[in-house]
Each structure stands twice: as structure tokens, then as C-alpha cells.
Amino acid sequence: MAGKPMLHYFNGRGRMESTRWLLAAAGVEFEEKFLESPEDLKKLVNEEGSLMFQQVPMVEIDGMKLVQTRAILNYIATKYNLYGKDIKERALIDMYIEGVADLGEMILLLPVAPPGEKDAKLALIKEKTTNRYFPAFEKVLKSHGQDYLVGNKLSRADIHLVELIYYVEELDPSLIANFPLLKALKARVSSLSTVKKFLQPGSQRKPPLDQKTLEQAKKIFK
């Protein structure tokens, strides 16, 4: 029997959180080894064959040491049938998740923005959410009237988007007000038994970055 996937990262969301969400939603149990110091990262870097580009995230799964967030997510999504049924569905899923990733990247980097730029960056995030990304996804759901973004079936696109919606709401709960179909998608995905479990306290879902974790991450990744 294959061992559980092992996630190597620091104890925070960062670039590993989308992988945690996807594994959890797929009902896959996983283990985590947390980097806590620059020495921990150095040790992993010096371990032959562990970190292809000397970076984390890294996920040990099925005898491989996968790096690069998208490669990791693509593998998991394919393995657990969350990546559409044919090339055209995959193209739609890819477009949607890349849009999610673009907005997600802005939110991810907000804590490390220079202090003078934080307000402007937050305003830009809100503007893009309201005028670019949420309308695009609301329109997709409206156009086919189905429960999920692609192929009338749960896919990684729904999981990544709902994860993003949670982060947007942490920044400003009012932003989703005018998007009823997105609200419904969030409720629907959140009530799936695997996702519901992940959303409960005590799961491996990570909280918003606090000052202490941010400082730790800065030390590890400087």
C-alpha cells in the first residue's frame, strides 16, 4: 500500500495551501513535515534529488518528489479525476484556475508588500475581484446554470475558486455580495463531506498568516 503523500513546507498557507485543499477535497489523507528554520530548508536543499530547483513546495507522492505548485496540483487533480473528462474540459478548467491563481498570487504577496504600497495593493485586489474575476466566474455559472463550473461535475476549478472566495471574504466580506451564483457554489462545495471536514477546526487547513509565522517564513526563505 502506498504511503500517504508527505508535504514539505513551512507551517503556513503560502504556496502549499491549494495543495492541502485539493488533497482534502479529494478525500486523501496526507502528512506534513514543517520547515521551521533556514537550516531545515538548507538540509532539504542539500539532500540529493529532493528539491529539483532548491525550492519548496515539495510533495512526496507515488515514489516521486514533486516540486512546482502547478505540477503538483496537475498530478493530484489528474490522479483523483478532478481535471475534466477531455481536452476541451481541461482547457476550460485551466483557464479558470489560472485566473484564480493570478488573483490568488496578489493576495498571497500582500503581507510582504512594502508598507507604503499595502493600501494601494489591497485596493487593486478589491477592484480586480469586483470588476474582473468574480464577474467572469459568475457569468460562467449563469451561462450553463449548472452546479459546477465545468462539465456538470466537481472539478479542481470549483475547489480552487471556493478556496479563493474564502480568502477574499477574509479581506472584505462585502465583495461577494452581488454574486449569488458564487455564493451558492461556495455553499455547495463547502457542504461536501470532505470539504466540510477540512473546514472544521483541527484539520490541516492553515489559518491566515500572523506576524510570527510571517517572520519565520521571511527567515527561512530570505
Add this chain to the structure above:
Amino acid sequence: MEARPKLHYPNGRGRMESVRWALAAAGVEFDEEFLETREQLHKLQKGKHLLFQQVPMVEIDGMKLVQTRSILHYIAEKYHLFGSDLKEKTLIDMYVEGTLDLLEMIITHPFLKPEDQQKEVVSMTQKAVIRYFPVFEKILRDHGQKFLVGNQLSLADVILLQTILALEEKVPNILAAFPHLQEFTVKISNVPTIKKFLEPGSKKKPPPDDVYVRTVYTIFAP
């Protein structure tokens, strides 16, 4: 008969160049509609041809694909540049994602402040020779094959060659310490479809110049 793909982007490399490389390597002829003015971009946006109001956009097989990775994945899958099974696809994904991280530095370089540009060339050279090139040199040395994955041309070879040639334009001897990459560059350049793309008169775009940078600001500056 299938219509040719149509690429929407300014007349320059930017984020569309990888797509041009991939289509060319696959032997697929394509058309281009060059964005030259802000009005043209607005027309595309108002006409709802751009899912996230951005280019690149490629009209292909009845779809309007946006997001570079979505376009590259579609082309790779359709034209058999994505390996022969999930494990090969995953290796290709990791290699492509790493290479795209390096290529990103090249894409953004012309838009840095002039006083920062030389520093960035040093930085991308260091990243190339310390982080990325050793990985691919070792892969090629270890399996002794012509192509990075599965003994056949894949997206990984195409994107790596694109990146090497772009770096060589700035730093001509950047491959000095990497004999297998030097051999790789020659061999992949001689793949017939790629050789054709590297000849004058092809749709390969020249290095970004002031005209290109000005055009981009004209079209996209807020």
C-alpha cells in the same frame, strides 16, 4: 478543414512567444492579429472575447483560449508534446514550470527601470547557471538521450530551448559550463519544425526593443 489558430497579441515576444514556439514545434501554421492601439484592446474586451480582459488570447478549435499555461497545455496535449503517460507528463510539467520561472525574468526585463536592467541580467544569469541549467544538464547526462523526457520532443524541450536562446542573446557564453545543454541546443534547433521556425521570415519575433516597449505601454498602461 480545420481553421488555423489565430493569435491576438502585440507584435513582439512577451507572453505569446512560448505559444508561437509550441505551435511552430508542432508544425501548426497559425495567423496573428497584432494589437497596436488601446482601442483594439478595448474592442476585444467589449466584444467579450477575453475571459479576464487580457491577452494572450488564441482562437483555436472554436474556443477563445486565454492564460498562457492553458494555451500551452492545450497545444501540448493536442499535438503530442506532453509525454506518453501521467508520469512523463508530470516530469514535463515540473521542467516547464521551472523554466517558465526563469523565462519570466526575461519577459519582464524590458519593463524594468533602465538603472535596474543590468542588475537583473546578472540575477537571471546566476539563477540560470546555479539553479536551472545544472538540473537539465544532469538529466541529459544521466539518460544520454536527445530529448528531456521519454525520448521524444515535448513542451519541456521547446520551452527550454526558447529560454536558452533568449538568455544567449544577453549573455552569449551562458552555456560555457554545460556541454550537454550545448549539445541539446544544437540538436533541438535541428528538429525540422524548429529549424524552420529559427530561419528568417518565420513568425519568431525579434528581441524586445524600444518600439515594442512603447507599444505595450500605449496599449496596457492604466
